[in-house]
Amino acid sequence: MPGLTLPKNGPIAASRAAFMAAAAVLPLALASCTGPAPADPASSGAIRVTSTGSGCKVSTTEASSGNLTFAVTNNGAEVTEFYLLAGDGLRIIGEAENIGPGLTRNLVVTAPAGTYITACKPGMQGEGIRAGFTVKESGGQAGVDAGSQELVDTGVAQYTAYVKDQAEQLVAGTQAFAEAYAAGDAAKARSLYAATRMHWERIEPVAESFGDLDPRLDAREADLEPGQEWTGWHRAEKDLFPPAGYTPQTAGERSVIARQLVADTEHLGQRTRSVELSADDLGNGAKELLDEVARGKVTGEEEAWSHTDLWDFQANVDGARIAFESLRPALLQKDAALAASLDGKFAALQAELKKYRKGEGFASYDELSQSEVQRLAGLVDSLGEPLSQLTAAVVL
Numbered sequence: 001m002p003g004l005t006l007p008k009n010g011p012i013a014a015s016r017a018a019f020m021a022a023a024a025v026l027p028l029a030l031a032s033c034t035g036p037a038p039a040d041p042a043s044s045g046a047i048r049v050t051s052t053g054s055g056c057k058v059s060t061t062e063a064s065s066g067n068l069t070f071a072v073t074n075n076g077a078e079v080t081e082f083y084l085l086a087g088d089g090l091r092i093i094g095e096a097e098n099i100g101p102g103l104t105r106n107l108v109v110t111a112p113a114g115t116y117i118t119a120c121k122p123g124m125q126g127e128g129i130r131a132g133f134t135v136k137e138s139g140g141q142a143g144v145d146a147g148s149q150e151l152v153d154t155g156v157a158q159y160t161a162y163v164k165d166q167a168e169q170l171v172a173g174t175q176a177f178a179e180a181y182a183a184g185d186a187a188k189a190r191s192l193y194a195a196t197r198m199h200w201e202r203i204e205p206v207a208e209s210f211g212d213l214d215p216r217l218d219a220r221e222a223d224l225e226p227g228q229e230w231t232g233w234h235r236a237e238k239d240l241f242p243p244a245g246y247t248p249q250t251a252g253e254r255s256v257i258a259r260q261l262v263a264d265t266e267h268l269g270q271r272t273r274s275v276e277l278s279a280d281d282l283g284n285g286a287k288e289l290l291d292e293v294a295r296g297k298v299t300g301e302e303e304a305w306s307h308t309d310l311w312d313f314q315a316n317v318d319g320a321r322i323a324f325e326s327l328r329p330a331l332l333q334k335d336a337a338l339a340a341s342l343d344g345k346f347a348a349l350q351a352e353l354k355k356y357r358k359g360e361g362f363a364s365y366d367e368l369s370q371s372e373v374q375r376l377a378g379l380v381d382s383l384g385e386p387l388s389q390l391t392a393a394v395v396l
Contacts, residue, residue, distance in 0.1 A: 046071040046106070049120070051080040051099070056120030056129040064138035065113045072096050073104040078123040082107060083165075087115035089130070090202075091322050092161040097124075113137040126172055148330050152279045152394060155326035160277050162322055163203045167272040170199035174265040178258035181236055184251060190240050194308035194361065197233060201315030202322070203272075204292060205285035210271055216264045220304070231260050234304075241305035279327060283391030286323035289316040290384045298377045300365050310362035313376075314353055320387065321346050327394050335393045338386060345383040352379055 046069040048059040053076040072082040079100050084093045084107065093116065096107040113135050119128035173196035180188040200207060200218065208214045215223075217232040224230055235257055239249045249257065296302040297313040324331075324342055331339045352375060356363045368376075 045069065049073065049082055049118070050075055051082065051120035051122060051129075052076040053078060053122050054129075056082075056118065056131065058118050058131060058133065061132065062134040062136060065111060065135050066138050067108065067110050068135070070096070070107040070109075070118075071104055072099055072107060072120075074099045074101055076122050077101055081121040081124050081128075083117075083119040083121065083128065084109055084111075084133070085117040085119060085130075086325075087117065088318075089117050089127075090162065090318055091325060092158055092165060094158075095161055111135050125168065127169055148333050151330035151333065152327065155328075155330060156277055156279055156282060159282050159323055159326040160275065162326075163206050163275060163277070164272055166199045166203045167269045170196065170203075171265050171269040173199060175262055177236075178262045181240070182251075182255045182258035184254065186240055189236070190306075193233075193237065193240060193306060194303075194311035197308075198311055198315035198318075200233070201292075201312045202319035204316065204319065205281075205288045206272065206275060206277070207268060208288075210268065213264055213268050213271075217261070217268070220301070222301070222304075231257065232264070233261070236261065237303065238305050241307075243305060279330075279395050280391050282323040282327055283394060286320040286390060287384065287388050289320040289323075290380060290387055292316050293380050294377070294384065298373060298380060300373075303365065307364040307366045308362070309365040310353070310356055314362065317346075317349060317353065321350075324387070324390060327390065330394050331390065335389075338389055338393055341386045342383070342390070345379070345386060349376075349379040349383055352376060 047063060049070050049072040050057040051072060051074050058070075068084075070082060070084065072080075074080045079098055081099065082096045082105075084095075085091060086093060093111065094107050094109040096105045099105050116133040116135060117130050118133045119130045121128035173192065177189055177192040177196050180192060204218075207217070215228075215232075218234070219228070219230065219232055220234050221230060221238065236254075238246065239254070239257075242248065293313055293316045297309045297316065300307070300309055302312055303309045324346070328339055356368070356372075
């Protein structure tokens with residue numbers, strides 16, 4: 001396309017699991033590690049995983065609760081990664097990274113009974129080749145015999161991996177969106193807009209911590225300071241979902257917007273690779289995400305032209321829930337009542353959001369009645385109060 005050079009990763013396959021968060025996820029007290037694989041995975045009881053450029057073959061689709069070992073062999077031509085995900089397809093339970101062609105690495109996790117997802121990521125791009133995986137109750141204790149700090153450290157490591165994964169998917173999705181937008185394929189760009197932005201919204205507190213990038217990527221027109229250049233997602237949004245009387249961008253102007261969006265997003269991806277988080281980052285970040293919902297999503301101000309606020313709403317709730325669930329094993333040791341309260345309130349909010357599902361997306365926000373908006377706002381407020389107690393309960 002004239003005037004624009006973008007990486008050719010192509011659109012990422014958007015599985016249903018990537019856009020639908022479960023109403024509740026089983027509490028997971030998990031530890032994971034990676035290391036050299038046993039000489040004979042079968043004799044050691046390891047679950048064999050074979051990753052290729054187009055496949056992810058797992059030797060079994062179920063296992064008994066307790067310690068699980070996945071022996072991951074890369075028979076493809078590119079470096080690959082392997083993930084065990086929670087049943088919602090978002091939370092990373094454990095990962096084996098940077099497995100070169102011809103190599104085998106172990107992933108060891110301790111998992112209770114529940115539903116999970118396995119994923120190979122050849123080329124370390126996109127959301128990976130996924131399949132369901134079931135852990136059945138073995139009758140023994142499933143979980144780690146660890147002190148509170150070990151549980152906190154495990155949760156922080158899991159959430160950090162989640163942030164990096166979402167950033168990677170944001171980069172790939174943004175490249176596909178920007179390519180369509182710059183080429184003038186408005187229909188395709190509109191179809192990718194909300195789904196791609198979900199990756200940003202899920203990790204917004206971390207993204208916002210890079211203060212120079214947040215206004216470049218996510219500034220709304222109403223928030224601009226005098227003389228501030230308007231770039232980012234909402235600049236493209238207005239052009240794709242134009243209000244009455246709007247003058248469309250020229251091909252050259254679209255190319256400039258698209259190129260800057262990709263460059264800023266790739267910069268974000270690079271910075272998240274080395275991000276270091278703490279338990280208070282998770283707890284405070286979860287509350288910040290709920291505040292984002294209350295300030296911009298419930299009011300309908302965030303997506304003023306596309307009215308895709310419910311996608312953002314869901315993504316903010318996803319991010320807050322994943323942060324909470326990463327700390328949940330430690331919270332159970334310190335304040336089981338608060339953990340139970342948060343479980344129930346997240347479930348209630350998710351159940352209400354589910355009412356507005358439409359296909360693989362959501363209803364346009366301007367279709368909701370005032371009473372429906374008020375009901376959502378009430379559930380957000382109800383969750384926000386106990387969520388504000390999470391950091392103190394875990395850290396202090």
